Structures are given as structure tokens and as C-alpha cells.
Amino acid sequence: MIKKEWMTVLSQKSIAKNIYELTLEGELVQEMNEPGRFVHLKVNGQMMPLLRRPISIASIDQANSRFTMIYRAEGEGTKLLAEKKAGDTVDVLGPLGNGFPIEEAQPGETAILVGGGIGVPPLYELSKRLNERGVKTIHVLGFQSANVAFYMEKFSELGETYAATVDGTLGTKGFVTDAIHQYNLQADILYSCGPVSMLKALEGLHLTKKGFISLEERMGCGIGACFACVCHTQNDPTGTEYRKVCSDGPVFPIGEVAL
Amino acid sequence: MSRLQTKLPGLTLKNPIMPASGCFGFGREFSGLYDLSVLGAIMIKATTEEPRFGNPTPRVAETPGGMLNAIGLQNPGLEKVVGNEIPWLSQFDVPIIANVAGSQVEDYVEVARTISKSEYVQALELNISCPNVKTGGIAFGTVPETAKHLTKKVKEVSDVPVYVKLSPNVSNIVEMAKAVEDGGADGLTMINTLLGMRIDLKTGKPILANRTGGLSGPAIKPVAIRMIYEVSQQTTLPIIGMGGISTVEDILEFYMAGASAVAVGTANFANPFICPELIEELDAYLIEHNIDHISDLTGRSWNKDGKRTYHCS
Numbered sequence: 312m313i314k315k316e317w318m319t320v321l322s323q324k325s326i327a328k329n330i331y332e333l334t335l336e337g338e339l340v341q342e343m344n345e346p347g348r349f350v351h352l353k354v355n356g357q358m359m360p361l362l363r364r365p366i367s368i369a370s371i372d373q374a375n376s377r378f379t380m381i382y383r384a385e386g387e388g389t390k391l392l393a394e395k396k397a398g399d400t401v402d403v404l405g406p407l408g409n410g411f412p413i414e415e416a417q418p419g420e421t422a423i424l425v426g427g428g429i430g431v432p433p434l435y436e437l438s439k440r441l442n443e444r445g446v447k448t449i450h451v452l453g454f455q456s457a458n459v460a461f462y463m464e465k466f467s468e469l470g471e472t473y474a475a476t477v478d479g480t481l482g483t484k485g486f487v488t489d490a491i492h493q494y495n496l497q498a499d500i501l502y503s504c505g506p507v508s509m510l511k512a513l514e515g516l517h518l519t520k521k522g523f524i525s526l527e528e529r530m531g532c533g534i535g536a537c538f539a540c541v542c543h544t545q546n547d548p549t550g551t552e553y554r555k556v557c558s559d560g561p562v563f564p565i566g567e568v569a570l
Numbered sequence: 571m572s573r574l575q576t577k578l579p580g581l582t583l584k585n586p587i588m589p590a591s592g593c594f595g596f597g598r599e600f601s602g603l604y605d606l607s608v609l610g611a612i613m614i615k616a617t618t619e620e621p622r623f624g625n626p627t628p629r630v631a632e633t634p635g636g637m638l639n640a641i642g643l644q645n646p647g648l649e650k651v652v653g654n655e656i657p658w659l660s661q662f663d664v665p666i667i668a669n670v671a672g673s674q675v676e677d678y679v680e681v682a683r684t685i686s687k688s689e690y691v692q693a694l695e696l697n698i699s700c701p702n703v704k705t706g707g708i709a710f711g712t713v714p715e716t717a718k719h720l721t722k723k724v725k726e727v728s729d730v731p732v733y734v735k736l737s738p739n740v741s742n743i744v745e746m747a748k749a750v751e752d753g754g755a756d757g758l759t760m761i762n763t764l765l766g767m768r769i770d771l772k773t774g775k776p777i778l779a780n781r782t783g784g785l786s787g788p789a790i791k792p793v794a795i796r797m798i799y800e801v802s803q804q805t806t807l808p809i810i811g812m813g814g815i816s817t818v819e820d821i822l823e824f825y826m827a828g829a830s831a832v833a834v835g836t837a838n839f840a841n842p843f844i845c846p847e848l849i850e851e852l853d854a855y856l857i858e859h860n861i862d863h864i865s866d867l868t869g870r871s872w873n874k875d876g877k878r879t880y881h882c883s
Contacts, residue, residue, distance in 0.1 A: 313603060315843060353840060358635045358788050358816075361840055387632075404842065529628045531639070532839040534603075536595040538615075538644045539630040543623070551621040553644070558599065 313407060313534065314339050317400040321377055323393070327461045329384050330429075331393050332369075336377045339403055343371045343378060346436035347410030347504070347525055347562045350380070351533035353402035354391040363404060364388040365530050365557070367504070369432035370439065381432040381461065407533050408561050411437045411523055416500045418445030423498035425487050425513060427453040427505025433525060435462060437502055438469045449473075449498060451490050453509065457481035488512050501565070511570040522565035528556040535559070543569040573856045573863045574849070576610065576831050578808050579756040580693040580731035581665050583610040583831065585849050586864060587821070590812045590835035591616060591669040591695060591735075592641065596655040597662070600842060606662040608846050613759075613833060614655065616671040616697050619680050621647035625702060626779035631768045636787030636814070637836055638766050640702040640780035643671050648681050652688050660690040667733070671697040671707065675723055678710075683727040693730050696721065696755075699737030699762035701784045711737035711762075714749035721753030731756035733810065736801075738793050739765050747801040758801065759810040759833065761794045787836040788814040795827045802828025803872055816844065818851045825867035 318337035326332045339350075351363040370379045384393040395401060411433070416422045422441050424434045431452050438448045448470035454460040457480035466472040474482025475490040483490040487509060490496075501522035503513055510524045531537035535558030544552040545566055554560060554568050574585035589600070591613040597606055606612065624644030631638045645651065651668075659666055668685045672678040678696070686694055698717055700707035710720050717734070725732055734750040736743065738761040747758060763784025768777045776782070794813025802809055811829030815821060816837035824832050837844045856864060 315841070360632055361635060361637060361787055361836070362630075362632050363840060529630055531630050531637070532593075532599075532842065534599045534842060536599040537593065537630070537639070537839060538595070538624065538641045539639065540627065541624070541629075541644065542627070549621075551623045553623060 312342055313405065314342060315402070315404045318403045320395050320397050320399045320401060322397055323395055326381070328458045330381060330459060330461050331384055332379060332381050333392070333395065334377055334379045335401060335403065336375070337403070338376060339405060340371060340373055340376045340378050343368060343373070343406045345410035346413070346440055347433045348406040348408050349561065350403050350405035351407055351530075352392065354388045356402070360388045360391070362531065363533060364392070365407070365533055367433040368406065368436060370436045381429070383429045404533065408557055409559070411502050411525070411562050413437065413440050413444060415521055415523070416441055416444065416446040420499040421447045421449060421497070422500045422502060423449045423451065423496060423518065425451045425453075425491075425501065425503040425505070425509075427487060427509040428455065428459070430505030430525065430527070431462060433504050434502065435465060438466065442469050449496055451475065451487045451496065453487040453505065454481065486512065488516060491516065491518065507570050514565055514570060523562050524565055525562045526556050526560055526568070530557050533557050545569050573861065574853055576865065578810070578831060581611060581667070583665065585610040585852070586831035587845055587849050587852065588613055588667070588831070588833050589838055589845055590833035591697070593835040593838045596651070597659050600838075601662070603842050604846050606659075607664050608849060609664050610831065610849070611665040611667055611692070612659065613667045613669055613695055614651075614659070615645055616643050616669040616700065617645050617648055617651045617681055617685060618643055618671050619648050619677050621645065621650070628777055628779055631777040631783065633766070633768060633785060633787075634789060636785050636789035638768060638778060638783035638785055639763070640778045640783035642702045642780065643700060643707070648684055652685055656688050656690050665692040666690055667693045667695050669695045669697050669735070670724070671700060673703070675720055678720060679723050679727055682724040682732070686728040686730045691730055693756075694724070694728055694732045695759055696724055696732055696734045699735050701737070701739065701763060701765045701782065702780060708737050708739060711746070712740050714745050717746060718749040718753035721750045721755050725754040733757040733759050735762055736760040736797075737762050738790070738797060743797045744800050744804045747805045747807070751805045751807055755807060757808045757810065758805070759812065760801065761790070761797055761813045764790050764793060786814070788816060790814050791820060795823055798824065798827040798829055799871060802869060816840070818848060818855050821848065821852055822855075822867060825864065826870040828869045828872065830865065830868055
């Protein structure tokens with residue numbers, strides 16, 4: 312169920328250039344039942360910025376009623392969020408959207424988790440849950456450069472982890488697809504989150520029979536009412552079919568939405 | 571909450587607070603958050619004869635104290651709205667105001683005729699003010715004679731009262747209001763969004779794929795207040811006021827300007843529970859300040875010689 316709660320900041324730290332890890336505590340965590348969903352944050356009680364900010368959930372600790380987000384401080388809202396300190400409160404609406412279906416991966420199978428930039432965070436909780444389920448995970452994480460890379464070690468604890476950077480400062484020089492080719496990575500199922508160009512390239516690889524991708528889009532309400540974040544579906548001759556990224560997604564089976 | 575009960579043409583409202591069209595879909599999403607029956611009414615998303623996908627994305631951009639949107643009247647079309655959405659919404663004890671849109675007079679007439687015959691629709695809101703479609707919409711809302719003609723044609727076929735939603739993108743709002751009054755409108759809703767634009771400094775191009783969009787939110791409230799103040803003293807039509815409402819104080823200001831009910835739009839995005847919260851808070855405010863009825867505030871700001879012939883109690 313979607314709830315709105317003033318949650319308390321437990322910790323916030325910079326983990327790479329302009330990348331922050333923020334942990335919040337509150338009852339709303341009990342509603343977080345699957346990886347890949349997101350929360351919608353109001354960073355202050357003011358009229359600027361007016362709208363909420365959608366941020367994905369990176370890890371969930373229900374026993375302690377806390378969850379962690381990783382975000383890039385880039386715009387007005389996220390820069391204000393980066394100023395929050397332990398003890399401060401944040402207005403959180405969530406959890407929103409539909410997450411990654413972990414039941415699609417069977418115990419004993421191998422899942423390849425491919426993330427790009429700020430699309431990496433939701434894959435962390437996903438990987439933890441897949442491993443708990445007995446699914447082997449391979450991680451391929453793409454970043455612009457080594458100075459904005461994060462969580463390489465944390466992912467390594469869960470399975471083989473490869474990096475790709477555009478400037479070659481970490482791992483394979485190039486994109487995640489280059490790393491996949493270089494190491495000839497194979498898997499039964501793909502889960503991915505990142506920029507559309509990356510998702511499109513992955514879709515074209517036909518690496519696995521099954522795959523699920525998570526999209527990002529500018530959002531208004533975050534709950535499906537405002538129609539700000541719609542996308543077309545594939546194979547729709549009428550052109551009027553659509554999916555809302557916020558409430559039908561953000562996770563879709565590969566092939567469902569037009570990228 | 572009898573101090574909030576409000577009667578308007580075709581509408582008996584438990585309270586005068588309703589979500590504005592385009593900010594609430596057809597109610598399905600919000601129904602998961604609270605009981606929609608607490609609302610005064612619901613203004614459902616604009617309906618056109620045929621399904622519309624709307625504009626490409628990005629469709630929204632934030633601005634100081636507001637937002638730009640260029641959704642482009644995305645909706646599933648008349649048949650599905652009348653066949654699925656409205657009957658679904660009828661499970662709640664809340665009046666439905668259907669927003670009617672089109673590209674030409676014939677479209678509006680067809681949508682109005684069909685949708686007004688739904689047993690669940692209490693009133694129409696004629697959308698002559700959408701700034702985000704190439705044809706229709708605002709084109710009907712900026713020329714008085716055209717607006718009057720369209721209002722007349724829609725009135726001829728509608729089984730329920732017709733409220734006309736005015737565009738603020740005109741130099742003389744009173745002239746527009748009088749024109750639709752002459753056309754037979756039963757009420758006004760105002761204001762729709764103000765046409766605006768933002769440019770992405772990295773690309774040098776407009777942020778919205780549609781280039782321009784409608785500005786809403788607290789930033790436009792003073793424009794709405796001014797226009798309602800002017801129009802309410804020059805027509806006898808009741809006004810449902812909207813434009814940046816997010817607090818009880820905003821509602822009081824709209825009433826004092828001349829509104830007889832209010833709609834909440836953009837604020838639903840920042841706080842999806844805003845409507846029920848405002849309903850509770852408004853009632854508490856009236857009790858605390860010994861105000862017998864919310865309508866006592868309507869037009870409190872008017873000039874002494876300002877006329878007022880409409881009574882909404």
C-alpha cells in the first residue's frame with residue numbers, strides 16, 4: 312500500500328563524485344516488498360522545488376525499518392536532499408511502481424544484472440534477493456568514469472562483478488555491452504536499469520530468453536494520474552497504446568515498451 | 571460539515587473542494603489512497619471523441635512555484651470513458667463533472683451529447699482553454715464570438731448544466747466570460763494554465779517536447795484571483811475557482827475574489843492527500859472563525875458598487 316510518511320535520516324554520505332547514499336528510517340519500510348520499486352520525495356516543505364523527486368530503492372532492511380537510496384546530486388531537488396543530515400526528516404511517498412519479478416528466475420539459474428550509472432542502485436536489493444533464492448548473479452556495471460563508480464565491492468560479495476567505463480578508468484573501456492562481449496558472459500535471465508540507449512543496446516543483444524528492464528522518466532505525480540511519464544508500446548499500429556512508467560513500470564518485460 | 575455544503579447548477583456538493591481536471595485522471599489512482607466519497611466533486615480528465623496518445627515526452631518541467639505541462643489531452647476516448655471510467659467512478663458517492671474537449675465544434679458537440687447522457691454525470695466542463703493541442707482547445711477560448719458559438723452548440727445537446735473553463739491567455743477575460751454567458755453557459759471554471767516555456771541550458775532547446783506548455787501551481791494564483799475578481803462582478807454565473815490552490819488560505823482568497831467553489835490541481839502531485847486534508851482544515855477554520863457558511867465569503871473583496879446576483883447557498 313502507498314503511504315506518505317515523514318521519515319528520519321539515519322545517515323547520509325558521499326560515496327563517489329556527486330553520488331550520495333542516504334538511509335531513512337520509518338514504518339513505510341514495511342510496505343517495501345520487492346526490489347525495483349521507488350519512492351517519491353519532497354525535499355522540503357517549500358514551493359521550490361514544487362514537485363517530488365522519484366528515487367529508486369537500493370536496499371531494504373525491514374527488521375530495522377530502514378532503507379537506503381543512492382542518488383546523484385544534480386538538479387535543484389537532489390542538491391537540497393544532499394544537505395540532509397542524520398536526524399532530519401524527509402517527506403516520503405511510496406513505495407511506488409512495480410519492481411523486478413524475482414520469481415521469474417529459478418533457483419540454480421544464472422541472472423545477469425546490468426546497470427548504468429544511477430540505474431545501478433535498484434539492482435543491489437535485487438541481487439541480494441536473487442542470491443537468497445539460490446539464483447547465481449553476474450553483475451555488469453557501467454559508469455562514465457571511475458570517480459563516479461560505486462558499490463563495486465558490495466556487488467562483488469554477491470557474485471562476479473564487471474565494470475565498464477566510458478573513459479576506461481575502471482574495468483572495460485566502453486559500454487556494458489563491450490564488457491559482456493569481452494568476457495563472453497552468458498545467463499538465463501537479464502535484469503537491467505539505466506539509460507534508454509543502454510537498454511536498447513541490451514535488447515538488441517538477445518542475450519537471454521527472458522529479460523526485465525527498468526525505465527526512468529520525468530514524472531509528475533508518480534502514481535499514474537498525471538500522464539507525464541507515458542511511453543509507447545512495441546507492435547502498436549494504432550499508436551494510442553501506452554504504458555505509464557511510474558505505475559505500470561518502472562520495470563517492464565523486454566519487448567513490451569518502445570525504447 | 572453543513573457549513574461547506576454548496577449548491578451550484580446541477581451540483582449538490584458535500585463541500586466545495588474538488589480535484590481539477592487533468593490532475594486526477596479518472597480517479598482510479600487516488601482511490602487507492604483515500605475514499606473518493608469525501609470529495610465535493612471530481613472533474614475527470616478531458617475526454618475527446620477518439621482516443622488520444624497526447625504529446626511526446628518530456629511532458630512536464632518544473633518552474634519556480636509551479637510546473638509546465640504539455641500532456642496533450644491523452645485519454646482513452648469517448649466510448650471507453652462513458653463505458654468504463656465513468657461507471658467505475660460511480661461507485662463513489664461523489665458528483666462527476668466531465669471535461670469535454672475536441673478539435674472542432676462537431677467533436678465537442680458529439681462528446682457533450684454522449685457524455686451528458688451518462689446517468690452518472692452531473693455537469694460538463696467545456697474545455698476551450700487547453701494550450702497543448704494544435705487544433706481546438708485554446709483556439710476556442712481566445713475569441714469571444716467563437717467561444718459563444720461553441721457554448722451555444724454544446725448547450726443545445728447537453729442534458730446537464732455546462733460550465734465553461736476559461737483560458738487566462740487573453741487580454742480581456744471579462745469579455746470572454748460575458749461571451750460564454752451569452753452562449754448559455756451555466757457556470758464558469760477558471761483559470762486554465764498560462765502558456766509558458768523553459769529552455770534546457772545544456773542543449774539550448776526547450777525542455778518540453780511540445781516546446782510550450784501550460785503553467786500551473788502557486789505561481790499562477792495571483793492571475794486567477796485577479797481574473798475571478800473581475801469576472802465575478804461582471805457576470806451572474808457561479809465560478810469554480812482554480813489556479814495554484816494548496817492551502818486553506820488560498821481557498822479563502824479565491825472565495826473573497828468571487829468564487830463559489832474551488833478545484834485543486836497541481837497540489838495533488840506534491841501531496842496526493844491534499845484534497846481530503848483541505849476539506850477537514852477548511853471546516854475547522856470556519857468553526858474557529860465563527861463563519862456560518864463558506865459562501866458568506868464569496869465576493870468579500872468586491873467593490874461596493876459591484877453587483878452580485880448569483881446566490882449559491
